[in-house]
Amino acid sequence: MSTRRSFIKSGCAACILMGAGMSFLESCSTPLPMIKLASTTGGQIAVGTDAFANKGNMLVVRSKQLEYDILLIKNADAYKALYLRCTHEGVGLTPAANKIFCSAHGSVFDLEGKVVKEPALRPLKTYPTEVINNQIIIHLS
Numbered sequence: 001m002s003t004r005r006s007f008i009k010s011g012c013a014a015c016i017l018m019g020a021g022m023s024f025l026e027s028c029s030t031p032l033p034m035i036k037l038a039s040t041t042g043g044q045i046a047v048g049t050d051a052f053a054n055k056g057n058m059l060v061v062r063s064k065q066l067e068y069d070i071l072l073i074k075n076a077d078a079y080k081a082l083y084l085r086c087t088h089e090g091v092g093l094t095p096a097a098n099k100i101f102c103s104a105h106g107s108v109f110d111l112e113g114k115v116v117k118e119p120a121l122r123p124l125k126t127y128p129t130e131v132i133n134n135q136i137i138i139h140l141s
């Protein structure tokens with residue numbers, strides 16, 4: 001016969017496993033579309049606005065000049081560029097539909113780059129962007 005204490009212990013263990021499972025499932029959603037760029041020029045990356053055609057409002061940008069990818073988010077005619085490097089210990093991040101996950105120690109960031117779940121304490125690095133002649137310019141400085 002189970003005691004009240006053992007019932008609570010097993011219930012808490014089940015809740016922890018369910019919570020971990022939910023985070024795992026969220027981070028394993030369909031990968032976002034990616035664009036691979038051969039090079040950067042003059043401390044900036046250019047991505048054609050047409051790269052978003054039929055791909056939703058988020059695009060992962062990969063360049064050989066950067067150690068980690070950039071998540072480029074379209075919001076109307078403005079673009080936000082988030083560097084996908086965890087601010088806790090510098091591990092690469094996994095973006096999903098609504099959040100950005102770190103598999104190393106479980107930090108979670110929102111699509112503004114703000115910390116949603118520690119241990120990371122600082123927001124993600126963002127790069128300024130501008131649109132010139134249908135090119136989204138990401139300034140890497």
Ligand code: FES
Nearest residue numbers: 086088089102105
């Ligand atoms: S490196 Fe991302 S949470 Fe530790």
